């Protein structure tokens with residue numbers, strides 16, 4: 001089994017009003033030096049960790065804001081430095097406002113075999129409220145272009161709890177997305193993060209949101225519609241057709257090793273989590289000067305490492321396999337977290353069927369409360 005490789009592209013055409021990701025508009029002059037810095041980091045990592053790669057994921061930011069040749073040149077560098085397994089899953093995120101039939105064909109030809117489209121909603125007013133750069137029409141066109149370019153594994157990202165969204169508009173978005181026949185759908189609830197325009201608007205009473213109860217209803221309704229259409233609900237926020245679970249993200253949820261290349265990216269190798277400088281300029285400077293991009297490093301050991309494996313694993317609906325845990329850590333789940341598990345079971349948030357520990361239906365809705373018990 002190979003490792004996962006994440007490549008962070010920290011550029012966006014415009015900042016969405018809710019976004020606190022490490023991404024910046026107006027940095028076109030840094031595209032080229034940034035790609036060079038990435039390649040340098042890939043080469044350095046390959047000298048330190050000689051591993052096979054099973055999944056590659058270009059995320060951001062907006063990877064498709066880079067000229068397609070520049071994106072594919074970074075993938076080529078990974079291919080030149082590591083052995084990418086023949087059946088590897090190679091994904092790029094794409095903003096529908098930044099792709100064309102030609103760019104998608106180039107990416108597919110370069111070896112990307114999965115695309116994740118940030119659609120969010122198929123209502124113009126909702127996309128405008130979010131500050132997205134694309135329209136519903138462009139999202140549908142991007143999906144169809146990706147299909148025509150040869151992508152047989154397409155994810156659609158959707159968001160719920162958006163200003164002006166109603167249960168009817170949410171249902172309608174889901175139904176119209178299903179008509180496109182994607183292989184995978186991810187659902188995220190809008191969260192208002194500090195430092196974003198939405199945060200200010202929310203605090204000054206200018207942002208009206210559907211509210212947490214409506215959000216919970218939207219989540220349940222989506223799960224009902226998507227599973228009814230044949231999708232498997234395999235992770236809290238993720239649904240897929242059989243055989244199309246996202247293997248890259250499963251690496252994270254199983255707490256397995258991954259590389260993280262780029263500004264602010266994190267890696268987890270040999271039990272150590274390392275995080276790169278988040279500033280794009282500082283990242284480029286460090287790579288250019290032959291310095292390490294890493295600004296923080298943390299060895300995950302003992303109870304802390306086991307706790308992470310549990311709370312990440314509980315995100316998946318199959319839960320944490322008790323036997324797998326025993327073989328990995330040489331001790332049982334119960335020995336380390338017996339009281340926490342019993343407490344959560346009493347509250348109806350956890351269950352232990354067939355040698356696995358997993359969230360109940362109620363636990364899925366209150367997942368963060370369950371996760372807290374395994375941290376610290």
Ligand code: SF4
Nearest residue numbers: 012015016019023061
């Ligand atoms: S496109 Fe994505 S990364 Fe870029 S600003 Fe919008 S939400 Fe953030």
